[in-house]
Amino acid sequence: MRAFRYAVLWASICCLFVGLWLEVGAVRGELHHGVHRRELVQKKTPLLSEGMLPKPVPGAAKQFAAVLVWHDIVPKTKQVWFDTTLSTFRRQLELIHRGGFHVITLRQLYDHLTKGTPLPPKPIALTFDDNNQGIYYYAFPLLRRYGYPATLFVHTGYVGVTTDKRHNTWDMLRTMVQSGLIDVQSLTQSHPENILLLSDKQIVKELVNSRRSIELHLGIPVYAFVYPCDKHDLRVAEDVYRTGYEIAFTEDRGNACASPNLYLVHRYAAILCFDQALSDVAHAWH
Structure with a gap:
């Protein structure tokens, strides 16, 4: 019992x-x-530290290069504060030309950071984020006139889609790439407003799908990345590194050659500090 x-x-x-x-x-x-x-953020102990992400080779910072970024070029009236009017953009390219600056590609910059390949005097790289049609209709003709190369960072899920802005189609992008002046690289697939809120799995999906779309539609290698809305931290940078991208850019202004590592490379926002960028480069090469 x-x-x-x-x-x-x-x-x-x-x-x-x-x-x-x-x-x-x-x-x-x-x-x-x-x-x-x-929205849950996947907590993961980073396997790398900031010091372990690939860095520029020793001596790279002895040269000074500025990477400039624009978002949209508009004919007259701005839609948002970070638009650049056509007259302003035309003046900026003329200042680059008259100032004796050398416009380089991001691949040239990458080769300098990773191999120490010398850059020409007073080097400047031109980039555009968000794939707005103003780049095709207004910036591209001026770039061709000056013979200046540039890189477009594209969020592939919105190619050819109209939101608040009209975005370039794959045919438009292909036309620019075929000119030999324009390169297209990744700005994720969906342009999340805050990539820091995504899990690692979601981030990797954004990175992989974006690269596949560009390579499929344009037949060009994708090696560079820009953080949407300039949101970045070590975890996201690590995901970019592990997904096979070779370089990634922020909007933290400064000498691109003196960036802390290859996944936090400095850029100047042209709408805010174009004049400062040219002044910094000119002073460093004086």
């Missing part, structure tokens, strides 16, 4: 623990799939 009572008691305790376990599981399920769902 006593053995029977112990058996019943033990069974009751087991049922209690099983019930609690199921309840906790249900609550966890609600957190992920139910009413109080929220």
Whole structure:
């Protein structure tokens, strides 16, 4: 009889623990799939430290190069504060030309950072984010007139799509690439407003799908990346590195050759500090 009572008691305790376990599981399920769902950031201990991400070769910082970034070139009236009017952009290219600056490609910059390949005097690289059609209609003709190369960073999920802005189609991008002056690289697939909120799996998907689309439609290698909205941290930089990209750019202004590593390379926002960029380069090469 006593053995029977112990058996019943033990069974009751087991049922209690099983019930609690199921309840906790249900609550966890609600957190992920139910009413109080929220964007969750996957917590992962970085396998690298900032010091372990590939750095520019020793001596690269002895030269000074500025990477400039524009977002859209508009004929007259700005839609958003970071638009650049056509007259301003025309004046900026003329200043680059008259100032004796040498416009280089990002591949030239990459070769300098990784191999120490010398850059020409007063080097400047031109980049455009967001794939807006103003680049095709207004910037591209001026770039061809001056013979200046440039790189477009494209979010592939919006190619040919109209949102607040009209975005270049694959045919437009192909036309620019075939000119020999324009390169196209990755700005993710969907341009998340805050990539820091994505899990590593989601980030990798953005990176891989973007690269595949560009390579499929344009037949060019994709090696460079820009962080959407300039949101970046070590975890995201590590994902970019592990996905096989060779270089990534921020909007932290400064000498690109003195960047902390190849995945946090400096750029100057042209709308804010174009004049400073030219002044910094000219002063360094004086």
